[in-house]
Amino acid sequence: MKDTVEPYVTADGRTIGNILMDMRNITLRFGGVEAIKNISFDIREGEIRAIIGPNGAGKSSMLNVISGFYNPQEGEVWFRGEKRPPMKPFQVARQGIARTFQNIALFEGMSVLDNVMTGRLTHMKTGLLAQAVWYGRAAKEETQNREVVERIIDFLEIQAIRKTPVGRLPYGLKKRVELARALAAEPKLLLLDEPMAGMNVEEKEDMSRFILDVNDEFGTTIALIEHDMGVVMDISDRVVVMDYGRKIGDGTPDEVRNNQEVIDAYLGVAHD
Amino acid sequence: MNVSASGGITSIPDLLARNVAQYGAKPAYREKEFGIWQSWTWAQAADEIDALAMGLLTLGADVGDHIAIVGRNRPALYWAMVAAQRIGCVPVPLYQDAAAEEMAYALDHCGARFAVAGDQEQVDKIADVREGLHGLEHVIYLDGRGLRKYDHAAMTSYANVQEAGRASGRIAEVNARSAARTYDDTCVMLYTSGTTGRPKGVVLSNRNVIETSKNSAEFDHLKAGDEVLAYLPMAWVGDFIFSIGQAMWAGFCVNCPESPDTMMTDLREIGPTYFFAPPRVFESQLTTVMIRMEDASRFKKWMFDHFMAIARRVGPDILDGKPVSAMDKFRYWVGNILVFGPLKNTLGLSRVRVGYTAGEAIGPEIFDFYRALGINLKQLYGQTEATVFITQQPDGQVRSDTVGVPSPGVELKIADNGEVFYRSPGVFVEYYKNAESTVETKDAEGWVATGDAGFIEEGTGHLRIIDRAKDVGKMADGALFAPKYVENKLKFYPNILEAVVFGAGRDYCTAFINIDLTAVGNWAERNNIAYSSYQELSQHPQVLAQIADHVAEVNKSVAADPMLAGCQIHRFLVLHKELDPDDGEITRTRKVRRRTVEEKYADLISALYSDADEIYTETEVTYEDGRKGRIKATLDLRDAVVAPTQKVAAQ
Numbered sequence: 048m049k050d051t052v053e054p055y056v057t058a059d060g061r062t063i064g065n066i067l068m069d070m071r072n073i074t075l076r077f078g079g080v081e082a083i084k085n086i087s088f089d090i091r092e093g094e095i096r097a098i099i100g101p102n103g104a105g106k107s108s109m110l111n112v113i114s115g116f117y118n119p120q121e122g123e124v125w126f127r128g129e130k131r132p133p134m135k136p137f138q139v140a141r142q143g144i145a146r147t148f149q150n151i152a153l154f155e156g157m158s159v160l161d162n163v164m165t166g167r168l169t170h171m172k173t174g175l176l177a178q179a180v181w182y183g184r185a186a187k188e189e190t191q192n193r194e195v196v197e198r199i200i201d202f203l204e205i206q207a208i209r210k211t212p213v214g215r216l217p218y219g220l221k222k223r224v225e226l227a228r229a230l231a232a233e234p235k236l237l238l239l240d241e242p243m244a245g246m247n248v249e250e251k252e253d254m255s256r257f258i259l260d261v262n263d264e265f266g267t268t269i270a271l272i273e274h275d276m277g278v279v280m281d282i283s284d285r286v287v288v289m290d291y292g293r294k295i296g297d298g299t300p301d302e303v304r305n306n307q308e309v310i311d312a313y314l315g316v317a318h319d
Numbered sequence: 320m321n322v323s324a325s326g327g328i329t330s331i332p333d334l335l336a337r338n339v340a341q342y343g344a345k346p347a348y349r350e351k352e353f354g355i356w357q358s359w360t361w362a363q364a365a366d367e368i369d370a371l372a373m374g375l376l377t378l379g380a381d382v383g384d385h386i387a388i389v390g391r392n393r394p395a396l397y398w399a400m401v402a403a404q405r406i407g408c409v410p411v412p413l414y415q416d417a418a419a420e421e422m423a424y425a426l427d428h429c430g431a432r433f434a435v436a437g438d439q440e441q442v443d444k445i446a447d448v449r450e451g452l453h454g455l456e457h458v459i460y461l462d463g464r465g466l467r468k469y470d471h472a473a474m475t476s477y478a479n480v481q482e483a484g485r486a487s488g489r490i491a492e493v494n495a496r497s498a499a500r501t502y503d504d505t506c507v508m509l510y511t512s513g514t515t516g517r518p519k520g521v522v523l524s525n526r527n528v529i530e531t532s533k534n535s536a537e538f539d540h541l542k543a544g545d546e547v548l549a550y551l552p553m554a555w556v557g558d559f560i561f562s563i564g565q566a567m568w569a570g571f572c573v574n575c576p577e578s579p580d581t582m583m584t585d586l587r588e589i590g591p592t593y594f595f596a597p598p599r600v601f602e603s604q605l606t607t608v609m610i611r612m613e614d615a616s617r618f619k620k621w622m623f624d625h626f627m628a629i630a631r632r633v634g635p636d637i638l639d640g641k642p643v644s645a646m647d648k649f650r651y652w653v654g655n656i657l658v659f660g661p662l663k664n665t666l667g668l669s670r671v672r673v674g675y676t677a678g679e680a681i682g683p684e685i686f687d688f689y690r691a692l693g694i695n696l697k698q699l700y701g702q703t704e705a706t707v708f709i710t711q712q713p714d715g716q717v718r719s720d721t722v723g724v725p726s727p728g729v730e731l732k733i734a735d736n737g738e739v740f741y742r743s744p745g746v747f748v749e750y751y752k753n754a755e756s757t758v759e760t761k762d763a764e765g766w767v768a769t770g771d772a773g774f775i776e777e778g779t780g781h782l783r784i785i786d787r788a789k790d791v792g793k794m795a796d797g798a799l800f801a802p803k804y805v806e807n808k809l810k811f812y813p814n815i816l817e818a819v820v821f822g823a824g825r826d827y828c829t830a831f832i833n834i835d836l837t838a839v840g841n842w843a844e845r846n847n848i849a850y851s852s853y854q855e856l857s858q859h860p861q862v863l864a865q866i867a868d869h870v871a872e873v874n875k876s877v878a879a880d881p882m883l884a885g886c887q888i889h890r891f892l893v894l895h896k897e898l899d900p901d902d903g904e905i906t907r908t909r910k911v912r913r914r915t916v917e918e919k920y921a922d923l924i925s926a927l928y929s930d931a932d933e934i935y936t937e938t939e940v941t942y943e944d945g946r947k948g949r950i951k952a953t954l955d956l957r958d959a960v961v962a963p964t965q966k967v968a969a970q
Contacts, residue, residue: 060468197353202464207580209354260465
């Protein structure tokens with residue numbers, strides 16, 4: 048693992064910058080259950096950071112801490128060099144953090160375009176009334192936002208379903224629409240909760256490609272949770288491994304792959 | 320020699336200059352991007368073309384160089400072709416879905432020094448084979464997405480090449496090279512998809528392209544203000560003639576879809592006036608309509624059926640201007656308001672003035688359906704070697720079983736063995752670096768063998784095609800064997816996608832059949848039939864029974880023709896996989912490669928000629944990314960009902 052915070056350039060030519068988000072000694076409890084036990088790690092600008100671990104390891108809890116949905120009992124969250132006070136999720140979104148969900152959370156009855164437009168919400172400044180009567184600045188604002196959305200639709204190659212209600216789409220495409228909505232917020236940090244869960248090999252390959260392209264093209268920092276070890280090892284710069292709420296490994300995919308504790312957690316050892 | 324029958328115009332760039340002067344501010348190209356149709360006028364297009372042409376000069380393009388162009392239909396790629404012509408280079412459009420090795424063959428064969436690639440996918444394919452290509456110097460890419468990290472030593476973006484071109488200001492040089500082009504210089508080189516052997520590079524001269532475009536545009540009264548949708552492969556001669564030759568000659572606008580998946584939506588938005596589609600596009604449109612009508616409310620369904628019956632009866636006559644009773648005219652008028660008009664609008668065919676289909680035989684029911692709606696759909700017969708047009712149907716003389724009369728300037732003759740020969744101003748110059756094949760195909764007097772067997776119908780002068788000349792054979796008892804004739808009859812059933820009939824030198828005919836997953840899948844869904852794969856659905860007993868019925872019906876209709884009665888199918892099987900261009904079983908334009916199929920499935924064929932009821936088989940398949948796998952299946956072999964042959968009376 049790289050301890051320096053000096054920016055460096057990866058083998059494939061991307062620049063990894065300063066620490067964007069720093070999780071310091073996070074502990075999260077639900078009643079008597081410790082979901083996360085004293086975990087620290089950081090996410091650097093421009094990198095693809097994965098959090099992996101077996102079922103129940105606390106990955107989703109960790110993502111919810113990052114997104115501000117859970118407030119840890121102990122520890123500090125530092126974002127862009129500032130300590131983050133407890134926040135509501137919408138405040139976190141305004142800070143530039145967007146996410147997708149493990150169980151797709153789209154508006155089923157609305158078209159793909161409208162769903163993606165909702166991702167622009169934090170960038171809209173005109174009031175409800177002005178938008179409703181389509182007056183003055185509101186009209187101009189919508190046009191500008193539509194332009195951003197159309198670029199994302201083009202980027203993710205979902206032009207053909209632009210006007211299709213989300214409810215009629217197959218699972219793999221819904222996942223892509225969700226990614227589109229998160230991207231529409233133009234986030235500094237994009238959180239992906241199991242972006243490849245339930246996909247077939249081809250869909251996984253497509254999704255991996257889109258994740259890499261997003262990172263490459265927009266320079267978006269990405270933190271993702273994933274079950275599929277193969278995919279994670281292929282696309283991530285650094286990986287945090289969790290097991291029973293503890294951090295048992297942290298480093299490049301190669302370092303993690305050779306870590307005995309990680310191997311034990313995945314392959315299983317007899318517990319005393 | 321620089322003699323031109325077209326008023327001093329000797330090349331596509333000349334036509335461009337004429338159009339800029341004549342129609343400067345009218346739209347020449349449109350492309351949907353970011354959800355909006357972007358357009359370029361003739362003047363703007365010419366400016367983009369000049370910038371790229373100058374850019375190519377700065378990269379060192381010499382007169383006579385070949386420039387490969389590969390990607391989906393986009394204005395910038397059409398401009399690349401004209402830019403190449405501006406500086407005396409030869410554009411070579413390649414099929415965008417070709418595998419890397421196929422592309423390598425063409426790139427190597429023409430010795431392309433430059434390649435213009437649409438996107439990362441095409442760049443990757445070129446990169447894969449680049450080591451073996453000594454000629455290729457520089458790749459120009461259009462969509463830079465995902466290419467940022469690539470080594471840019473021999474790679475530049477399209478925009479950067481244009482920028483360098485504009486900065487260089489070498490327009491005088493471009494104009495000088497353009498002016499030096501003669502009527503007999505090469506206009507374009509197109510690789511034929513090749514049902515047999517390696518693809519051949521067909522060299523077409525400016526004379527071929529311009530004369531043909533002029534004749535055919537006049538035949539159908541194409542004019543400025545017409546609209547076409549460019550969605551067929553750019554490497555295909557048809558697209559070159561429609562989207563460059565005729566578009567430049569007549570000065571009409573070429574519209575490019577947003578992506579291959581949005582083609583139907585874009586078609587509806589543009590509403591082309593001149594439309595070309597292979598039969599399968601019309602087939603799949605009709606299938607979609609029929610499936611959706613099944614889901615419609617009962618009243619709507621009744622209305623559709625009622626008025627379609629009227630349309631089938633009188634629609635084609637009204638279209639041809641034949642006399643129809645006033646009552647029927649009124650009924651058709653009502654139907655047009657209630658059904659045909661809205662339906663045509665949904666299909667994107669409201670404004671079609673001239674529609675063509677070619678490449679394969681089209682089912683009479685499909686053909687009649689569109690004609691009944693009042694869409695002027697016609698057939699043409701053509702080849703790359705003829706710069707498309709050999710025969711076409713004039714307005715008012717349209718039938719589903721002929722391919723029309725000779726196109727303007729074309730002469731036809733039928734050889735003793737039934738093979739069709741033609742001679743025309745569009746006859747190609749040569750096969751590139753293949754004098755042997757050139758001589759085999761084109762004789763000293765300019766007659767070209769089509770490879771198809773056919774005859775000219777007495778009375779009407781229309782040409783009718785039976786089959787590929789080399790596929791027409793004899794059965795063991797000497798009876799005529801014309802597989803395509805039978806296959807086409809089979810393929811007219813919506814649930815049969817492809818059929819391959821065997822029987823040359825045998826006692827009886829047998830067939831492989833491919834089901835159409837859209838149609839059969841929909842039927843399965845409606846009847847609560849569960850299936851997990853194409854393979855499983857294909858071997859479902861009820862599916863096999865349906866196919867058996869179709870085969871029996873086809874046998875009956877084949878038996879009605881004494882000459883071809885021997886071609887009835889005695890045994891058949893339904894294949895466990897679709898015939899696929901990636902496996903080399905059909906060409907990219909979806910023509911069956913008979914020999915490949917025969918070799919690959921030799922075990923299945925011999926089983927069809929045995930007493931077995933089923934056969935176990937393993938087949939190698941190639942995935943889109945070039946990897947290979949195997950699929951295993953046990954296939955049912957079925958006997959078909961054979962109709963009694965009608966004896967030819969009094970002989």
